[in-house]
Amino acid sequence: MVQQVTSGIKITVETIFEGTFYKNYKVHYAFGYKVTIENQSKDAVQLTSRHWRIMDALNNNEIIEGEGVIGKKPILKPGEFHTYRSGCLLSSPFGAMHGYYNMVNFTTSNKFKVFIPSFKLSAPFALN
Template identity: 70%
Template sequence: MVQQVTRGIRISVNTSFEGTLLKNLGSRFAFSYHITIENQSNDSVQLTSRFWKIKDALNHTEIVQGEGVIGQKPVLKPGESHTYQSGCLLNSPFGSMSGYYNMVSFTSTRKFRVKIPTFKLSAPFAVN
């Protein structure tokens, strides 16, 4: 598990290898990630959007950005958390993801970014 705290918001990430898919005569490697967003601040906040940089071992980078997470824009009061699971496909059995969430504080109405720590994706059969 990797964790990062930004402005009182803790991001925790666990990853899993889900399997290999054959697509267009090539292999794709499926990974899932489980993220918990915990509000350790004194303000209520809302996650409004996300930005991801997904890299594989073949030097391919994919940028993903959009509203909320899995169709939701969770509001977190102090002490609350939101957990979700998503996934990605890579062209290699190794890679990494990093990014940030855009959030807004209900107390100050200020927008801020919460860093998502870089986490590694690796298929267990390829690890020595």
């Protein structure tokens, strides 16, 4: 588990290896992750969009951008949190992800970024 706080917003990420499968005659490694976004600030905020960078051990990089998270743009009052689960596929049993959420503060109308700490993706069978 990794955690990071940016501008009073705490991000916690937990990962799990979900298995291997073949797609287009290539083996792929499936990883799941659970993200908790906790508002530790004194203002209500809304997550508007996301930006992810996914990297694997074969030096493949993928950028994912889009509105909200899993179809939602959660509004978080002080002390509230939002948890969601998602996943990704890698071409190798090792990789990492990091990124940021674009947020808006409802009190000041200011837009700001909340950084998602880098976290490792690793298949347990590939570890020494």
